[in-house]
Amino acid sequence: MPALDHWHPVLLSRDLKQAPVGVRLAGHDIVLFRGERSCIGALADNCPHRHMRLSMGKVVQHRLQCMYHGWSFDCHGGGESPATPKLYAQAVKFDAMEKHGAVWVKSADSNPAFPAFDIDGYYNVCNLHHRARAPLELTLDNFCEIEHTPTTHDFFGYPLDKMHEVAVEFQTTDTSVRVINQGPSKKINWFLRLLLGIRRRYQFMDDWTTYFSPVYSVYDHWWADPTGQKASMVRWRLYIFFTPVDEQETAITTFAFTKSRYPGPAGCMRLFKWLMRRKLNHEINLDVRILENLTDMNTSIEGMKLSRFDKVLGLNRERIDRIYRGEAKAASKGPVSAGVSS
Numbered sequence: 001m002p003a004l005d006h007w008h009p010v011l012l013s014r015d016l017k018q019a020p021v022g023v024r025l026a027g028h029d030i031v032l033f034r035g036e037r038s039c040i041g042a043l044a045d046n047c048p049h050r051h052m053r054l055s056m057g058k059v060v061q062h063r064l065q066c067m068y069h070g071w072s073f074d075c076h077g078g079g080e081s082p083a084t085p086k087l088y089a090q091a092v093k094f095d096a097m098e099k100h101g102a103v104w105v106k107s108a109d110s111n112p113a114f115p116a117f118d119i120d121g122y123y124n125v126c127n128l129h130h131r132a133r134a135p136l137e138l139t140l141d142n143f144c145e146i147e148h149t150p151t152t153h154d155f156f157g158y159p160l161d162k163m164h165e166v167a168v169e170f171q172t173t174d175t176s177v178r179v180i181n182q183g184p185s186k187k188i189n190w191f192l193r194l195l196l197g198i199r200r201r202y203q204f205m206d207d208w209t210t211y212f213s214p215v216y217s218v219y220d221h222w223w224a225d226p227t228g229q230k231a232s233m234v235r236w237r238l239y240i241f242f243t244p245v246d247e248q249e250t251a252i253t254t255f256a257f258t259k260s261r262y263p264g265p266a267g268c269m270r271l272f273k274w275l276m277r278r279k280l281n282h283e284i285n286l287d288v289r290i291l292e293n294l295t296d297m298n299t300s301i302e303g304m305k306l307s308r309f310d311k312v313l314g315l316n317r318e319r320i321d322r323i324y325r326g327e328a329k330a331a332s333k334g335p336v337s338a339g340v341s342s
């Protein structure tokens with residue numbers, strides 16, 4: 001199944017207003033616009049007449065009008081030419097839908113399942129969009145291990161001097177990779193401790209699963225006492241989608257939810273939405289800075305000296321090749337355990 005055959009979040013809904021918007025997905029330029037009766041148009045950003053960029057046009061009476069000669073297209077790509085009314089023109093069309101506050105796109109002739117969001121009892125604190133000038137695999141690598149959290153992150157993760165105490169466990173299925181980490185928490189300022197209900201002896205728990213149609217990870221973050229009997233008042237669940245813009249760049253789309261045991265609507269989280277959003281945005285920008293300063297953008301794990309936290313890199317690559325890119329010959333980039341040392 002080629003990359004375009006999976007549902008990808010390509011734009012946050014709030015960024016698609018009256019004007020068309022051009023996006024890039026796996027090397028394909030696509031124009032999005034709002035058509036008739038809440039239909040989202042997703043067409044190749046290329047007018048079938050004489051190849052003008054359609055995203056430079058405008059929406060007139062629910063049709064996307066090309067800037068060059070005024071041909072217009074409905075959200076299924078059906079075109080009309082004002083100068084030649086009997087002419088039939090069809091723009092290349094993609095399937096599109098709006099869900100969870102984002103616009104999702106896939107190829108027109110595929111039938112994948114839409115990613116399942118398990119968010120009962122959770123409150124959507126924010127949706128964020130970032131871009132990293134790094135390939136898909138390297139971007140996912142960064143989001144799938146916690147060894148970088150002491151030095152890269154301010155809030156999430158573990159302290160460097162206690163990293164050796166952090167336990168890591170991997171659980172796999174044919175279509176998913178789960179990573180579970182548990183260890184001493186970083187120092188967290190008193191206000192956040194109070195807000196999230198984190199007690200002094202609590203450890204940081206980090207449990208996420210990556211899926212590959214499309215490529216995304218579902219992260220649960222919370223704090224708990226080592227026995228697991230008591231836990232923080234608030235926990236996070238993040239759905240982070242890794243969408244190749246092209247071979248060199250990856251979009252990171254985050255749907256962030258919290259579950260709070262405090263009384264009141266949304267467990268009082270509405271009041272602190274702005275703070276959660278700011279923190280999360282800052283933490284992801286720290287990841288982007290790391291990714292954009294890698295010296296080698298080759299996606300192979302050959303030649304890397306990997307740690308006990310990095311076993312996930314090979315597990316993910318095998319599934320990206322097989323499930324996401326639909327390559328018949330999987331794991332061509334070396335065995336999963338290559339270079340792993342503990």
Ligand code: FES
Binds near residue numbers: 049066
């Ligand atoms: S190029 Fe689009 S109408 Fe002519």
Ligand SMILES: [Fe+2]
Binds near residue numbers: 142148152
């Ligand atoms: Fe990170």
